[in-house]
Amino acid sequence: MNTFSDFSLKTYNTFGINSIASNVVMPETSADFRDTAKSATAPFFILGGGSNVVLPDRYEGTIIHPINKGIYKIDERGDQGCLDGRVMVEAAAGEVWANFVDYCIAQGWYGLENLAGIPGTVGASPVQNVGAYGTEAKDVIDSVHCYEIGTGNELWIAHDDCQFAYRWSRFKGEWKDCYIIDRVRFRLRETFTPNLSYKALSSAVDDNKNLTARQLADIVVSIRDSKLPNPMEIGSAGSFFKNPVVDSDTFHRLKEQYPEIVAFAVDNGGFKLAAGWLIDQCGWKGRSLGKAGVYEKQALVLVNRGCATSSDIIALSQQIISDVKAKFSITIEPEAIILD
Ligand SMILES: Cc1cc2nc3c(=O)[nH]c(=O)nc-3n(C[C@H](O)[C@H](O)[C@H](O)COP(=O)(O)OP(=O)(O)OC[C@H]3O[C@@H](n4cnc5c(N)ncnc54)[C@H](O)[C@@H]3O)c2cc1C
Structure with a gap:
């Protein structure tokens, strides 16, 4: 596992703060996650893409930064037959969220279009229940796979146990510092039905009959770009x-x-x-x-x-x-x- 001392996190947070962490570990494999969770002692902080944090100028503790990758379709049809036009997709915590959204659209797995272009990682998406333009991560999350801090035990947490709310979940509340998320399962659709409930979006769409998921995601990204600074620039x-x-x-x-x-x-x-x-x-x-x-x-x-x-x-x-x-x-x- 990659471990570093006195490591600059300047390019690991979108504010671009030159925060120096005394220790950084970057789990990638299941064994890395288990060991990291088992041996973690306070103070530590799990850092995804650093797009929702203000890091201190110096952090005396361990930064845990997941770097695992992978996006898989889980075949859950088996004996159950077709699950109502749904597809289960599992993505690693270290995947960049915006790339994950683009990948799913390209595969014909729908439901994430309105969340296109949000910075950060897949692993953080359940934590604050990311949301934009009338869709929230909770609408598509099926379950969250974690390693428990202190024991290294692994477990799946079902959607209904996460207590998702506006920019909130149990991971931000009573479960803060209890789990490292290493992958998330999403229940997506195989047919595209645009969610145009958000006014800024519906008024930007000219022809919603022929609208594709890619076009909708592109419109979302262009509205975002007109309102929010690009973290690569500001x-x-x-x-x-x-x-x-x-x-x-x-x-x-x-x-x-x-x-x-x-x-x-x-x-x-x-x-x-x-x-x-x-x-x-x-x-x-x-x-x-x-x-x-x-x-x-x-x-x-x-x-x-x-x-x-x-x-x-x-x-x-x-x-x-x-x-x-x-x-x-x-x-x-x-x-x-x-x-x-
Ligand atoms: C320009 C810009 C636009 C944004 N727009 C939106 C938006 O439209 N909607 C929205 O909801 N948010 C938005 N955000 C905020 C941010 O993108 C999200 O909160 C995102 O989910 C944070 O992901 P991250 O990987 O950067 O997490 P970080 O900022 O690194 O961490 C956020 C929290 O998640 C925890 N965490 C991260 N990874 C894990 C893990 N693997 N296991 C356990 N805990 C973990 C951290 O400990 C921390 O508590 C925006 C941010 C920027 C900079």
Whole structure:
């Protein structure tokens, strides 16, 4: 197994922070994963593509970075016959998510099109239940294969045990630091039915009768490119903050004061407020603090203006949280994981 000391993670996180880790291990085989999980002692952190984290300038601990590859169709037809036009696909944690989506589309396995172009790895997709344009990973995940920290025991965790929610799963809650995910199974479809429930997507599609999965994924990627910085050019962690959900009374109070507030009704009678709008109203869009800044096209995105340190990004995020609180009495929270 590849192991490194005093290793720079600059190219292992999309913010481009030059974080130095005292130890890095890169499990690839089943034996690597078992050994790594069994011997892991705190502090450690499992790092996929580093696209949802703010790494510290120096990490005194072990970074576990899965590098296994492979995408397989699992033949589950056997005695059960055809499973309702579905296909089970297993992908290794170290696969790049966007490549996995493209590969599935090319194979004629559908259901991932709206998740095209999301940075990061397959292994992280269940952790925060990645989502975009009306689809979430939970819609297609069947089960997650893990190694338990401390024992190295392997187990499959079924979809229903993961408690998926908006940008959330049990892996972020009570199971934090309990498992290393080494592969994920997805239940995809063999026929393509576009999900155009998201308005920005349906209005970008000219002819939905002849739309192919590839075309839909390309449209998703082009909308993403127009709104989000390309991590190869500008360091960021995508949407830095979660959209806060408030109760109906709070929403109506705000709506009276700010009639143009951007919000969407959610299932429990509450409203999800667009955090980008709240931040923009505080005058942050396009501004900088130190070497960190707020992206000019989308206030939800914090960017590295060049050589930003972890402290620069944290200081900017704290200032934004405090300004939003002062203006709207709403507390916004980071979606990105801040590692110290
Ligand atoms: C430009 C940009 C756009 C983005 N757009 C979206 C979007 O549209 N929707 C969305 O949901 N997210 C988006 N993100 C956030 C990010 O892409 C996702 O959260 C992604 O799933 C993170 O994957 P990663 O491999 O980089 O994980 P990391 O950032 O490395 O880690 C994220 C979390 O997952 C855990 N983890 C990672 N791998 C494993 C593993 N194998 N086993 C156990 N735990 C693991 C880590 O410990 C950490 O807690 C965006 C980010 C960027 C930079």
